Amino acid sequence: MNLFGKRSYFSLDGNEDKKKNDRKRKRTEPSIPDGMWIKCNTCKNIIYKKEVTEYKLCPSCGAHFRMSPAERIAITCDEGSFSEFDADMSPKNPMRYPGYGEVIDNAKKKSGINEAVVTGRGKIGGYDTVLAIMDSHFMMGSMGSVVGEKITRAVEYATKSRLPIIIFTTSGGARMQEGIISLMQMAKVSAAVGRHNEEGLLYVTVLTDPTTGGVTASYAMLGDIILSEPKALIGFAGQRVIQATIHQKLPEGFQRAEFQMEHGFVDRIVNREDLKDELTIILKLHS
Amino acid sequence: MNDTMKKVGVARKIERPNTKEFIYEIFEDFLEFHGDRLYADDGAIVGGIANFEGMPVTVIGIQKGHDLDENVKCNFGQPNPEGYRKALRLMKQAEKFKRPVITFINTAGAYCGIGAEERGQGEAIARNLMEMSNLRTPIISIFIGEGGSGGALALAVADNVWMLENGMFSVLSPEGFASILWRDPSRVDEAAALMKMTAKDLMKDHVVDRIFYEPQEGLENNLNFTTEQIKTALRETLGGLKSMPTEELLEKRYTRFRQYGEFSE
Numbered sequence: 263m264n265l266f267g268k269r270s271y272f273s274l275d276g277n278e279d280k281k282k283n284d285r286k287r288k289r290t291e292p293s294i295p296d297g298m299w300i301k302c303n304t305c306k307n308i309i310y311k312k313e314v315t316e317y318k319l320c321p322s323c324g325a326h327f328r329m330s331p332a333e334r335i336a337i338t339c340d341e342g343s344f345s346e347f348d349a350d351m352s353p354k355n356p357m358r359y360p361g362y363g364e365v366i367d368n369a370k371k372k373s374g375i376n377e378a379v380v381t382g383r384g385k386i387g388g389y390d391t392v393l394a395i396m397d398s399h400f401m402m403g404s405m406g407s408v409v410g411e412k413i414t415r416a417v418e419y420a421t422k423s424r425l426p427i428i429i430f431t432t433s434g435g436a437r438m439q440e441g442i443i444s445l446m447q448m449a450k451v452s453a454a455v456g457r458h459n460e461e462g463l464l465y466v467t468v469l470t471d472p473t474t475g476g477v478t479a480s481y482a483m484l485g486d487i488i489l490s491e492p493k494a495l496i497g498f499a500g501q502r503v504i505q506a507t508i509h510q511k512l513p514e515g516f517q518r519a520e521f522q523m524e525h526g527f528v529d530r531i532v533n534r535e536d537l538k539d540e541l542t543i544i545l546k547l548h549s
Numbered sequence: 550m551n552d553t554m555k556k557v558g559v560a561r562k563i564e565r566p567n568t569k570e571f572i573y574e575i576f577e578d579f580l581e582f583h584g585d586r587l588y589a590d591d592g593a594i595v596g597g598i599a600n601f602e603g604m605p606v607t608v609i610g611i612q613k614g615h616d617l618d619e620n621v622k623c624n625f626g627q628p629n630p631e632g633y634r635k636a637l638r639l640m641k642q643a644e645k646f647k648r649p650v651i652t653f654i655n656t657a658g659a660y661c662g663i664g665a666e667e668r669g670q671g672e673a674i675a676r677n678l679m680e681m682s683n684l685r686t687p688i689i690s691i692f693i694g695e696g697g698s699g700g701a702l703a704l705a706v707a708d709n710v711w712m713l714e715n716g717m718f719s720v721l722s723p724e725g726f727a728s729i730l731w732r733d734p735s736r737v738d739e740a741a742a743l744m745k746m747t748a749k750d751l752m753k754d755h756v757v758d759r760i761f762y763e764p765q766e767g768l769e770n771n772l773n774f775t776t777e778q779i780k781t782a783l784r785e786t787l788g789g790l791k792s793m794p795t796e797e798l799l800e801k802r803y804t805r806f807r808q809y810g811e812f813s814e
Contacts (some may be wrong), residue, residue, distance in 0.1 A: 354811040356754075357745060407810035414807070436698075436720050438730055441744050442756055445720040446809035447707050448699060452675060453682035453806050460683065478671035479659075479699045484679055498671035499661035499701075507661045517666060527669050 288514070302327075304493075305542040317499055317534045322370065326491045326534055328471060330373070331380035338538055344384035347416060351374060353408045357441035365401070365439065373399040378433070381416040383425070387542030389549055391419040391428055397471070397490035398432040405477055406437035410447025417454040426464035428547060431482040435475020455484050464548040468521065468537065469496050470529065472501040487544060489537070490519035490528045511526065553741040555618065557723065559715040560694045564769040567626075568595055571693060575783070576601050576608060585633060591632030592623040593660070596639040598648070601783060604791075607643035607675040609636045609704065610653030613694070618650075620680060626695075627660035630673035633703050633760040634635030637677050640684055647714040649687040649787055652704040657722065659700030674703040681706035687790035691779065692716035692748075708790055708802050710783065711759040713768070713775060718756065719746035750811070755808070 299308050305323035313321040316337055317330045335344050355362045370376060378400040383392050394413045396403045403409075413429065420427040436444040458465060467485035472495035479498055482488075490496060497517035505512060515521050522528040532540050550558070559565070570580050576599035583590040596609035612652055613619075613626035620626075636652075681688060681704075690707035696718030705718075712718070721729070722776045723741035728734045751757040759782055764774040790798065 286716070348814060350551065351814040352810050356811040357743060359743065387555065407812045411810045411812055425611040438720055438726060440811075441561070441720055442718060442746070442751065442754060443809055443811065445698060445702055446756065446806065449678050449682065449702060449806045450809055452678035453706070453803050456679040456683045459679070476699055478672040479703075480678055481675070483672040495750060497666050498674070504661045504663065504666070508663065512663065516663070521667075523671065525667050527672055 276346075294486065296355065311401060313528045319467055319534060323547070324492075324533075326471065326493065327397050328432065330399060331397050331430075332510070334395045335380075335384070337534070338541070339384035339386060340388065343447075343487075344382050344393070346380060346382040348381060348412050350376060351408050353406055353440070355440075356407065356443045357439065358440075359439040362439050369401045369447070373397055375377065377412065378403045378405070379409045379412050381412045383419070386428075386538060386545055388428075389542065389545035391426045391545060392416050392423070393428050393430070395430040396432045396470075396477075398434075401434035401437065403477070404435060404437035404444075404446045405447050406440040409437075409443075410450050413451050414454045416534055417451065417458050421458045421461055422456075424461070424463060426466065426548060427458065428468065428541065429481060429485075430464045430468045430470055431473040431477055432483075433473060433475065433477035435477060445476065448476045452482045452484060455481050459484075459486075464542060464544075466541070468541075469522075469533075470494050472496070474498070474500060476490060482493065488529050489532050490530075491521065491537075492518045492519055492531050496522045550739045551742055553744075553747055554723070554738050554748055557695075557741060558713045560717050562769070563615055564767075565613075565655075565694055566616070566768055566772045567613045568655060568693065569612060570652055570772060571653055571691075571776065571779075572599065572608050572610065579608065582639060585631045585638055587631065587634055588630075589631045591629050591635055593628040593656075594627055594632035594636050594778050596636060601651075601787070602780075603757050604787060605646070606787075607639055607648045607650045608653070609639055609650065610693075611656040611662055611701075611704065613655055621752050624660060626656045626702075628656065628657060628700060629660050629662075629665050630668040630670050633659075634671075634674040637673075637680055640681065641689075642750045644684050644686045645798050647686055649689065649791060650684070651783070652688070652690045652707065654690060654692045654696050654704055654718075655694035655696050656697050656700050658697035659703070674692060674699050677703040678706055682806065683799060685795050685799070686788065687793075687798060688802075689783070689786065690745055691791075692718055696723060706802070706806065708798065708805070709759070709786055711761065711779070712751065712757045713761050714748055714763045715768070718751055719744050742798065755792055 301318040304325035307322040318327040381394045418494040581597040601749040612623040688707040689709045690705040692712040705805040727736040749762045761778045764771040
């Protein structure tokens with residue numbers, strides 16, 4: 263099981279030779295028993311898997327590995343308090359993209375869930391809240407009709423029930439295979455968030471690695487309070503696109519959580535182990 | 550080159566009339582206002598107040614140039630965050646003075662650069678989407694050329710969305726689609742056909758409500774041919790939208806965007 267998929271999409275050093283050599287070395291060196299040891303893509307250390315707790319942090323450097331919605335719920339919600347909404351919602355093929363059904367089936371198999379977001383209601387530190395948790399393991403958390411609809415319904419439910427909503431974002435952006443309909447989800451969710459906002463209700467976003475494209479340019483950036491996990495990649499344009507536009511090297515730490523906080527777009531960077539406590543305080547102070 | 554790519558070519562033509570030319574042709578008394586009151590004035594977005602047959606309106610649009618000098622000033626029609634924030638400032642001003650807002654869209658997309666990211670391109674677009682969905686005055690958006698992704702949508706959360714015959718609106722460019730999804734830029738024609746990005750396709754998907762025809766000799770040679778149709782449409786629509794109770798207007802706008810999506814459950 264690949265719990266620790268790579269944190270970043272692409273190398274910025276452009277050092278193809280080094281990568282090739284790495285690959286070669288991997289093939290010739292004796293292989294590590296599958297599943298016992300993993301390599302942290304941040305510090306590059308080999309770590310013993312049993313040392314990784316339910317928080318999914320690198321025991322060596324503290325890097326925050328990507329996690330699934332089930333894992334997120336386990337460390338965030340009070341035990342047994344989460345009940346899921348719309349678990350069976352599945353995409354159709356609005357653009358008639360060839361092979362979309364197959365792509366979806368593979369993503370389901372790989373991630374073990376039906377779509378790139380899990381929504382529902384639960385308790386955090388005793389406080390009721392609506393939650394939406396995105397999953398980068400499902401087609402890179404891309405937002406198509408189902409992601410848009412599930413989150414919109416969750417926000418509308420929160421508005422109707424006068425509850426806060428917390429969204430954990432991770433996404434590569436709009437799902438291109440659904441064409442213009444995927445772009446429209448940005449407006450749909452933002453409009454729902456707008457109504458929740460008008461009612462004076464609390465909206466918190468927790469940006470996790472990576473949050474980019476159409477999700478950044480819609481609900482991720484609309485939280486009353488925007489938290490982020492350390493070193494999460496957060497931005498609008500992809501780094502390759504920016505490099506292709508400006509033809510210069512991107513600065514160190516560009517578009518990371520720390521960069522976003524420095525530029526005024528994130529309220530707080532919170533270590534995953536402290537996240538439940540901080541969310542509890544936020545919910546308490548708005549209850 | 551297939552029909553869709555031909556249309557894309559027309560939409561991108563450097564001679565194609567730009568937002569300011571449409572504004573001068575359709576409205577009177579246009580006064581351009583500058584700046585977002587936060588950081589700068591973005592030449593990629595023009596906006597201000599104008600007179601449409603006696604009705605005060607706010608007009609905002611994405612500006613392209615006809616040559617390199619002009620394009621440097623308007624950043625090739627690719628707005629930075631301060632452009633979207635200027636647009637929002639003018640829309641809030643329109644709301645205060647109960648003026649309808651008319652936006653003109655013509656962009657390959659929001660600018661992708663270091664500064665744009667530093668100043669929160671994502672936040673600027675997101676804010677516009679949310680604020681426009683709840684703006685207490687009518688909004689009409691007209692796609693006059695390219696409509697590239699979130700950078701176009703950020704001015705298009707409207708009560709009516711109209712498009713010129715050779716306009717387009719898509720989640721990304723056909724070139725981007727072919728190279729990202731198929732890793733094969735040569736399949737751009739196939740991508741364009743699949744993406745349903747033309748005015749007619751978008752009308753079927755209920756993204757566009759009305760199409761304006763372009764003259765055979767080319768829009769740049771007879772802009773009046775098309776702006777007369779736009780004027781007629783504005784005449785037919787603005788009064789009705791303006792007299793609609795605000796709550797009903799907002800409910801209809803919400804429902805318009807709420808319906809997008811295809812799924813099974």
